[in-house]
Amino acid sequence: MIKKLLRWISGHDGRAADPLQVGGIFGRMTPEGMCDIDPAAMDRDEIRRRLAVLYKRHNHAAGSLDGDLRKEAELMLDAIIHCREKYIEDVA
Numbered sequence: 001m002i003k004k005l006l007r008w009i010s011g012h013d014g015r016a017a018d019p020l021q022v023g024g025i026f027g028r029m030t031p032e033g034m035c036d037i038d039p040a041a042m043d044r045d046e047i048r049r050r051l052a053v054l055y056k057r058h059n060h061a062a063g064s065l066d067g068d069l070r071k072e073a074e075l076m077l078d079a080i081i082h083c084r085e086k087y088i089e090d091v092a
Contacts, residue, residue: 031079031086039087047087055080 032039035054037047054076061073 031082034076034079035083037083037087044088047083051080051084051088 035051037050039047042050058073058076058080061069062077064070064073
């Protein structure tokens with residue numbers, strides 16, 4: 001998780017070929033569904049703002065003492081990073 005965040009911050013393009021796999025309460029949701037974004041209806045700036053709000057919320061929750069909350073936050077952070085790589089950084 002931290003490695004993904006560091007790659008995201010540094011701009012390193014070391015993505016895995018496999019799609020994001022999520023589990024727990026989000027087992028059947030796509031990263032877009034988890035982040036509540038609709039790429040067809042939202043422009044790049046709207047997606048960026050939505051992901052920034054979610055990142056702020058879940059990054060704070062990732063430091064929680066509650067194990068379930070921490071697990072959920074880590075899943076959400078993975079989904080946020082996936083969406084950011086796909087919809088924000090890939091636009092050329």
